[in-house]
Amino acid sequence: MSLRQAHHELTVATRGRGFFDVTTGLREFLRSENAADGLLTIFIRHTSASLLVQENADPAVRVDLERFFFDLVPDGDDRFTHDDEGPDDMPAHVRAALTQTQLSIPVRGGALQLGTWQAVYVFEHRTAAHRRALALHYLGT
Numbered sequence: 001m002s003l004r005q006a007h008h009e010l011t012v013a014t015r016g017r018g019f020f021d022v023t024t025g026l027r028e029f030l031r032s033e034n035a036a037d038g039l040l041t042i043f044i045r046h047t048s049a050s051l052l053v054q055e056n057a058d059p060a061v062r063v064d065l066e067r068f069f070f071d072l073v074p075d076g077d078d079r080f081t082h083d084d085e086g087p088d089d090m091p092a093h094v095r096a097a098l099t100q101t102q103l104s105i106p107v108r109g110g111a112l113q114l115g116t117w118q119a120v121y122v123f124e125h126r127t128a129a130h131r132r133a134l135a136l137h138y139l140g141t
Helices: 023-032 059-072 089-098
Strands: 004-013 018-021 038-044 049-055 102-108 118-124 131-140
Touching: 004 023, 018 059, 023 038, 023 118, 023 131, 038 049, 049 059, 049 089, 049 102, 059 089, 118 131
Parallel strands: none
Antiparallel strands: 004 131, 018 118, 038 102, 038 131, 049 118
16 A cells, blocks of 8 residues: 545635634545545645634633734734734744644545544634635545
């Protein structure tokens, strides 16, 4: 049995700050590639948004996380000089630096090996809507 690779770019339209579930898009990519067993790597090609594996059952978890990160790194913080795109510009970069821009998720039997209450999210750190590009790479059988 030999390993193979597959690449894809998944575009995610965000509506501004918050969490956007991309799990279905990842599953569709794996299905289209007839993935069996391997590893899916997801990389977000931006510096003001990130990726998280997080609970998908209770939306309060995502609300609390968003509030925590906003309180930790508030918009308009006067210690930042980079504000080319507004008061949320540099805080978005800091939030992205504190989270993840790349995830690797095992795939078994064509299925993401996520836990029962887990989903993969784009965490948009900007207040305006954006189109975020995710580079997907599958390596497996």
